[in-house]
Every structure is written in structure tokens, then in C-alpha cells.
Amino acid sequence: MIRVTAVSKQYAGGREAALQKASFEVRKGEFFCVLGPSGCGKTTLINIIAGFVKASSGQVLFDGKPVDGPCRDRIVVFQEHNLFDWMSVAANVEFGLKAKGVPAAERCRIAGEFIDLVHLKGFETAYPASLSGGMKQRVALARAMAVDPGCVLMDEPLGSLDSQMRERLQLEIMALWEKTKKTILMVTHDIEEAVFLSDRVALMSKAPGGISEIVNISLPRPRTAAVKATPEFQKLKRELSEKIMGDR
Amino acid sequence: MKGIVSLIVVLGAWQGAGWAGWLNPHLLPPPTEILQAFRETAAGGVLLGHALASLNRVLTGLFYACLVALPLGVLAASSRRVRGYLQPLIELLRPIPPIAWIPLAVLWFGVRGDRASNFITFVAAFFPLFLHTFSGVRHIEQLHLNAARSLGASRRMLLLDVALPSALPFIITGFRISLGFAWMCVIGAELIASTSGLGYMIEINRSMLNTANVMCGMITIGVIGYLMNEGIMLLERRFSWRPLQ
Numbered sequence: 360m361i362r363v364t365a366v367s368k369q370y371a372g373g374r375e376a377a378l379q380k381a382s383f384e385v386r387k388g389e390f391f392c393v394l395g396p397s398g399c400g401k402t403t404l405i406n407i408i409a410g411f412v413k414a415s416s417g418q419v420l421f422d423g424k425p426v427d428g429p430c431r432d433r434i435v436v437f438q439e440h441n442l443f444d445w446m447s448v449a450a451n452v453e454f455g456l457k458a459k460g461v462p463a464a465e466r467c468r469i470a471g472e473f474i475d476l477v478h479l480k481g482f483e484t485a486y487p488a489s490l491s492g493g494m495k496q497r498v499a500l501a502r503a504m505a506v507d508p509g510c511v512l513m514d515e516p517l518g519s520l521d522s523q524m525r526e527r528l529q530l531e532i533m534a535l536w537e538k539t540k541k542t543i544l545m546v547t548h549d550i551e552e553a554v555f556l557s558d559r560v561a562l563m564s565k566a567p568g569g570i571s572e573i574v575n576i577s578l579p580r581p582r583t584a585a586v587k588a589t590p591e592f593q594k595l596k597r598e599l600s601e602k603i604m605g606d607r
Numbered sequence: 608m609k610g611i612v613s614l615i616v617v618l619g620a621w622q623g624a625g626w627a628g629w630l631n632p633h634l635l636p637p638p639t640e641i642l643q644a645f646r647e648t649a650a651g652g653v654l655l656g657h658a659l660a661s662l663n664r665v666l667t668g669l670f671y672a673c674l675v676a677l678p679l680g681v682l683a684a685s686s687r688r689v690r691g692y693l694q695p696l697i698e699l700l701r702p703i704p705p706i707a708w709i710p711l712a713v714l715w716f717g718v719r720g721d722r723a724s725n726f727i728t729f730v731a732a733f734f735p736l737f738l739h740t741f742s743g744v745r746h747i748e749q750l751h752l753n754a755a756r757s758l759g760a761s762r763r764m765l766l767l768d769v770a771l772p773s774a775l776p777f778i779i780t781g782f783r784i785s786l787g788f789a790w791m792c793v794i795g796a797e798l799i800a801s802t803s804g805l806g807y808m809i810e811i812n813r814s815m816l817n818t819a820n821v822m823c824g825m826i827t828i829g830v831i832g833y834l835m836n837e838g839i840m841l842l843e844r845r846f847s848w849r850p851l852q
């Protein structure tokens with residue numbers, strides 16, 4: 360579904376490459392994580408796949424076609440707070456549907472459904488400024504999912520949340536994924552998060568980032584929070600952290 | 608509270624000086640006389656008539672300024688080419704104070720009717736509105752644009768649902784500054800190029816040495832300007848989803 364081949368990025372004025380020959384493939388319907396330390400080029404990678412930024416070399420194919428520019432088949436959930444502050448929760452979630460030309464009544468119904476899915480019923484008319492960080496990211500998730508994209512690109516969507524909220528939202532993302540069967544490509548620096556959510560994890564090396572290895576996460580599904588306590592989970596976590604350490 | 612005290616002290620001293628005969632009433636009439644002037648001018652509807660004439664000119668100029676400055680500001684902010692053509696023109700015209708246009712306005716439109724004053728308020732209102740619209744649209748966050756584009760927004764949606772609402776707090780601030788500026792300039796225009804309005808009223812009363820009426824006009828100008836400013840500040844607070852600069 361997404362095929363990234365030897366993608367590098369050198370920003371004009373950057374001292375060294377932000378991304379170095381990254382290659383991997385994301386399969387349809389899969390939950391794929393890219394795990395890498397801060398500053399290794401994760402956001403750069405997402406921006407290239409999304410079509411916001413052009414790669415310096417290499418190629419990104421989406422459904423067999425080269426990516427040139429953003430498209431509603433690849434929706435991004437951003438690292439920073441990025442809701443439209445001047446719109447209510449419902450209007451934010453409806454934005455992509457409106458762009459798609461969905462009639463108003465239908466828009467309202469679909470938005471309501473997704474707002475419900477992220478447990479924000481009752482907040483339809485609230486404005487982003489009055490929501491907590493976790494609620495904002497929930498709205499962003501609903502906004503992305505509501506347009507029914509081919510895949511969702513998530514750039515550390517839980518990076519700015521406290522650990523409790525993080526764990527709750529991990530479960531919600533998992534539930535959303537199971538319900539919608541979307542392909543999800545998520546980047547994160549949190550090992551536990553990557554292991555818990557993913558079918559496969561790509562390890563990104565320290566700057567300049569490239570993909571050093573891809574690890575299968577064969578934990579059974581559906582997964583619940585309890586899986587984190589199992590020896591298999593702990594073993595995978597240890598393995599990944601050793602691999603990341605070894606890389607340094 | 609302290610403000611009221613100082614106001615009372617100043618007014619009291621002023622009135623006292625008047626009663627003591629220390630003031631020349633043609634140069635500085637005491638408060639009671641100004642109050643009397645208020646009663647007289649208000650009674651015949653004269654004061655209201657002049658105030659409405661001035662307000663009408665301000666709003667007319669502001670209306671046309673919006674019509675021109677808003678689209679132009681959005682265009683200049685979103686197109687590098689338009690910006691290239693407009694910038695030198697704007698930068699050349701902007702330092703000319705609107706009241707410096709009055710002689711030209713008189714030549715073009717005459718002193719009868721509203722057109723000369725309307726033109727001056729248009730010039731006064733145009734620049735703050737244009738510049739605030741411009742920088743409002745220029746300051747839209749790249750992240751918001753990226754999000755909107757990735758969600759499939761058309762150019763029309765980018766403009767109407769993202770650019771304009773995101774720039775609205777800036778635009779309202781521009782509107783407030785334009786209104787205040789146009790109000791100052793309409794008085795200037797009416798001093799010279801009009802036969803009605805508060806500016807005309809204070810000028811005609813000056814020539815008749817009716818100083819109490821001059822001051823009554825001045826106070827009216829101040830109060831109306833203050834009220835307009837406060838009104839729009841309310842609007843600004845209502846629409847400030849981002850902290851105002």
C-alpha cells in the first residue's frame with residue numbers, strides 16, 4: 360500500500376541529512392510503527408509520505424502511484440495540536456467530509472458517529488481551546504478517520520500527553536483501527552507503545568535516520584492492556600530496546 | 608474612583624475660575640456654559656444632525672474601504688505576484704496622511720455634499736484594514752494549511768473556512784483602527800471641505816466666537832469615538848480564539 364524506497368531528505372541549510380535512505384513497505388490494513396529517537400527524522404518521513412515535503416531522493420509509492428502533494432487518502436494526525444481553533448468539535452470533524460462534498464445532514468451523522476467512537480459525545484459544540492490535550496487528540500483522530508481515508512499517518516499523536524492519558528488513548532486508537540480496518544502508519548519514540556499497537560515495527564537509527572531493521576510483533580489479537588504484563592510482551596520490549604541501544 | 612476625583616477637582620477649579628471672573632469666556636467658557644450649549648444644540652436636533660452626518664461619512668468610507676481592502680489584502684497575502692505589484696504602490700501612498708488628501712478631494716468633489724469627506728474617510732480606513740487583513744492571512748499557520756490540504760480542502764474552502772476565519776481577529780483589529788482613524792480624519796475633512804458634520808459645526812462656531820458650542824462639539828466627537836472603540840473591542844474579545852497581539 361505504501362512503498363518507501365531509499366528516501367533521503369536534505370533540508371536546504373541543514374548540516375546533515377534529516378533522513379538517510381529509508382526503505383520499507385506498509386501492507387494494506389496493517390498497523391505499522393516507525394520507532395526512533397527524538398530528532399531522527401520521523402516528522403520528516405511523515406511529511407514526505409503525506410506529500411507536504413518533497414524527498415531529496417528516493418521514491419514513495421502509494422497504491423502504486425508516486426506521491427506528489429497531499430491527498431485525502433493519506434490523512435495526517437499531527438504531533439502538535441492542530442485543530443481549527445475557530446471551529447467547534449463537530450465542525451472540525453466535518454471539515455474533511457465537507458471538502459469531499461458530503462451533504463450536510465449526512466456529514467452531521469458521520470461526524471456524530473466518530474465523535475461517539477472517540478468518547479466525546481456531548482462536546483460537539485465545544486471549541487478546541489476548552490478541551491484538554493487528550494481530548495484534542497481524540498478530535499484529531501476522529502477528524503482523520505471520518506473522511507474514510509485509505510490510510511492514516513500518525514506523527515507521535517500521543518507524544519504530548521501524560522502517561523495515563525497515553526495508555527487510554529493507545530487503547531482507543533487500537534479500537535478505532537479494529538473497527539475501521541484502516542492502514543495505519545504511526546511514528547513514535549515510545550517502545551512500549553510501538554510493541555503494543557503494531558503488527559510490525561521499523562527501527563529508525565539515530566540522526567541521520569534510516570530504517571535499520573523491521574521486527575514482527577506476533578502478539579495475538581485482539582490485545583488488551585493486560586498484554587503488557589505478559590512475558591512475551593516484555594521480551595519483545597527488551598529485544599527492541601537492545602537493538603536500539605546497539606545502534607548507538 | 609481616583610479618576611472621578613480628579614475629574615471633579617478639575618471641573619470644580621475650572622468652574623470656580625469662571626465664577627471668579629478669571630477666564631475670558633470667549634476663550635475658555637466655564638463648564639456650566641458648555642452644558643447650556645449642549646442643551647441648546649441638542650434641543651433643536653442640531654447636534655444630532657451634525658453627529659449623524661459625520662457618522663454617515665465615516666461608515667460610507669469604511670464600507671468602501673472594506674470592499675476594496677479585504678479582497679486586496681487576501682489577494683496580496685496569497686499571491687506572490689500580486690504582492691510584488693502592490694507593495695511598492697502601497698508603501699508609496701501609505702505615508703501620506705489622509706488629511707493631506709483634503710485639498711485634492713476639494714478639487715475633485717467640491718465642498719458641497721458628502722463626497723469629499725467620504726473620500727477622506729475611505730483613504731483613512733483603507734490602509735489599516737488592508738495591512739491587517741494582509742498580515743492576518745499571511746500569518747496562517749502552515750500546520751493548519753497542511754491539515755486542510757490533506758483533508759482535501761478546495762481553494763474555496765481554504766479561503767473561506769481556513770484563511771479568513773483564522774485571520775478574523777487580525778481583521779477586526781484592523782477594522783477598529785480604521786474606524787478610529789476615519790473618525791479623526793472626517794473631522795479634519797469637515798473643518799475644510801463640508802457644510803455639515805461635527806467638524807463643520809466646531810469650525811462655524813469658532814468663526815462666530817461661540818466657544819461654548821465649539822467645546823460642546825469637541826466633547827461629542829470624543830464621546831462618539833470612545834463608544835465606537837469600546838463597541839469593537841467587545842467584538843474583538845468575542846472573536847479572539849487566539850491571544851491578541
Ligand SMILES: Nc1ncnc2c1ncn2[C@@H]1O[C@H](COP(=O)(O)OP(=O)(O)OP(=O)(O)O)[C@@H](O)[C@H]1O
Nearest residue numbers: 370371373377396397398399400401402403404566
Ligand atoms: N524545515 C526544516 N528545515 C531544516 N531542518 C529541519 C526542518 N525540519 C526538520 N529539520 C531537521 O531535520 C532533523 C529531523 O527532524 P524531524 O522533525 O523530522 O525529527 P523528529 O524525529 O520528528 O523529531 P521529534 O521526535 O523531536 O519530533 C532535525 O535535525 C531537524 O532539526
Ligand SMILES: [Mg+2]
Nearest residue numbers: 401402403438
Ligand atoms: Mg517529530
